[in-house]
Amino acid sequence: MDGNRRFTKKCKLMEGAGHKIGFSALMSMLKYCYEFGVRYVTVYAFSIENFKRSPEEVQSLMDLMLEKIEEILKEQSIVNRYGVRVIFSGNLKLLSEPVRLAAERAMLATAKNSKAVLSICVAYTSTNEIMHAVQESCEEKWDEITLLNSSGAGYGLISLGGYEQDVMDHLIKLTDIEKHMYMAAAPDPDIIVRTSGETRLSNFLLWQSANCYLYSPSVLWPEIGFRQFLWAILNFQRIHFYLDKQRKQS
Amino acid sequence: MEFFQDGKVREGSSLSLSLSGPLAMMPYFLWVAIWRYKSLHISKLQYLAIVIESEDCRTSNVIELLQWLADLGVKHVCLYDKEGILKKSKDFILEKFDGATLFQENDVLLDQPLMTLEFASFSDGKEAVAKAANVLFMKYLKSGSISSYQGEQIFTESQMGEALKTVGLCYLSDLLVGGNGPEPDLLLVYGPARCHLGFPAWRIRYTEIQHMGPLKSMKYGSLIKAIYKFTMVQQNYGK
Numbered sequence: 127m128d129g130n131r132r133f134t135k136k137c138k139l140m141e142g143a144g145h146k147i148g149f150s151a152l153m154s155m156l157k158y159c160y161e162f163g164v165r166y167v168t169v170y171a172f173s174i175e176n177f178k179r180s181p182e183e184v185q186s187l188m189d190l191m192l193e194k195i196e197e198i199l200k201e202q203s204i205v206n207r208y209g210v211r212v213i214f215s216g217n218l219k220l221l222s223e224p225v226r227l228a229a230e231r232a233m234l235a236t237a238k239n240s241k242a243v244l245s246i247c248v249a250y251t252s253t254n255e256i257m258h259a260v261q262e263s264c265e266e267k268w269d270e271i272t273l274l275n276s277s278g279a280g281y282g283l284i285s286l287g288g289y290e291q292d293v294m295d296h297l298i299k300l301t302d303i304e305k306h307m308y309m310a311a312a313p314d315p316d317i318i319v320r321t322s323g324e325t326r327l328s329n330f331l332l333w334q335s336a337n338c339y340l341y342s343p344s345v346l347w348p349e350i351g352f353r354q355f356l357w358a359i360l361n362f363q364r365i366h367f368y369l370d371k372q373r374k375q376s
Numbered sequence: 377m378e379f380f381q382d383g384k385v386r387e388g389s390s391l392s393l394s395l396s397g398p399l400a401m402m403p404y405f406l407w408v409a410i411w412r413y414k415s416l417h418i419s420k421l422q423y424l425a426i427v428i429e430s431e432d433c434r435t436s437n438v439i440e441l442l443q444w445l446a447d448l449g450v451k452h453v454c455l456y457d458k459e460g461i462l463k464k465s466k467d468f469i470l471e472k473f474d475g476a477t478l479f480q481e482n483d484v485l486l487d488q489p490l491m492t493l494e495f496a497s498f499s500d501g502k503e504a505v506a507k508a509a510n511v512l513f514m515k516y517l518k519s520g521s522i523s524s525y526q527g528e529q530i531f532t533e534s535q536m537g538e539a540l541k542t543v544g545l546c547y548l549s550d551l552l553v554g555g556n557g558p559e560p561d562l563l564l565v566y567g568p569a570r571c572h573l574g575f576p577a578w579r580i581r582y583t584e585i586q587h588m589g590p591l592k593s594m595k596y597g598s599l600i601k602a603i604y605k606f607t608m609v610q611q612n613y614g615k
Contacts, residue, residue, distance in 0.1 A: 173614050178614060178615045179614075179615055253578060256505060256577065260512065264516065267513060300505075300506045303506060324609075325585050326580075326582050326583055326585060326611070327583075328614065329581040332578075332581065336502075336571075336574035337573070339569055340571060341570070368569055369569060369571065375459075376498070
């Protein structure tokens with residue numbers, strides 16, 4: 127959702143206005159997605175790198191997030207109308223307590239919704255996600271081994287005596303890591319849209335985008351509309367067969 | 377040859393190159409393209425990655441592409457295809473294209489006369505991370521100190537990066553350079569879709585990704601245009 131600040135400058139608006147208009151653009155795009163039957167939508171709301179911005183800007187973004195999370199929980203909000211389960215993906219411990227608690231409340235309140243999933247990436251980067259998943263996998267493996275050892279079935283694995291090198295090198299499998307990803311609740315995306323004509327992923331879904339169509343419309347995020355949405359889908363349909371084949375080969 | 381600010385070439389005593397023959401036949405826009413290329417800040421491109429659809433990996437095209445890159449002054453290139461076809465043809469490519477040497481794990485990206493070439497495939501991506509996880513796990517198993525009861529982070533991203541480097545070193549003996557080289561500034565995709573096809577995730581955080589179309593219809597002009605577009609990009613890195 128790139129381009130909110132540029133939009134503010136371009137239209138000579140007050141600081142922060144771009145983000146607010148950007149939020150409306152997000153609501154529109156979500157409506158198009160759900161009307162078209164798209165089940166999984168993921169948005170990059172706040173990167174760990176964004177904490178490096180000025181404290182005033184970070185605070186105003188956190189305030190906006192808090193305000194919008196409260197709105198989401200209301201009866202007639204888009205998530206309830208379309209049966210959307212909301213998940214906040216990222217290192218939520220980095221968020222201030224009010225925002226983190228609000229996020230947890232939203233996840234709990236929408237846990238029973240089952241028509242679609244909206245993953246909101248906050249305090250997220252792909253590299254942090256991968257590292258966190260590796261850490262969780264190691265801890266899980268440690269717990270497993272400790273349990274085996276205490277029941278006498280570990281064969282002294284903890285002292286490294288019992289297993290061949292080949293087994294040691296593959297104690298943790300790719301599937302173990304993948305199930306600990308922040309984004310494990312959603313399948314790999316089919317399309318990633320990054321606005322403002324920027325062609326990089328900026329540490330977003332790097333792991334999950336191996337067979338994904340990357341679309342970079344030149345519009346700024348607050349300017350995005352149905353035209354760009356349709357164009358993304360048409361382009362995706364054109365190469366769908368190829369990407370499907372790639373996915374099956376992975 | 378002198379180019380004036382309006383991009384036109386003027387005949388006169390200052391010209392050292394005759395404009396007769398084929399050069400005079402070149403259309404105006406081509407002159408402008410060459411003029412633009414002369415102001416191509418190629419030094420901004422420290423590391424270039426090329427992703428090629430495995431089914432299109434014709435070595436003759438690859439070698440021609442490498443020659444174009446060498447002519448443009450690109451010093452460090454990573455060739456990636458999902459299935460490792462390019463890795464298998466590594467010796468052949470290095471033999472036919474004598475302007476390059478194999479990238480070594482601890483190479484610093486200095487200016488050198490020959491281009492360094494790295495070969496990568498899908499196994500250098502996710503699988504390398506799984507292997508790095510095992511390296512880290514072994515380390516903590518040995519020290520017996522795995523614990524996060526206080527909830528603190530026990531691994532850092534730089535430790536992960538170090539572990540990934542270790543994995544690369546393990547494979548050096550097989551002359552398969554792991555996915556642990558530097559992060560490319562620019563990644564060019566030669567294939568049917570703008571898709572990075574599993575290039576090692578760890579390495580493309582801020583990499584500009586551009587789609588070039590199929591390899592068999594590659595054009596020198598498109599390559600220049602893509603690199604030029606890259607040199608004009610400004611990044612905030614999240615700030």
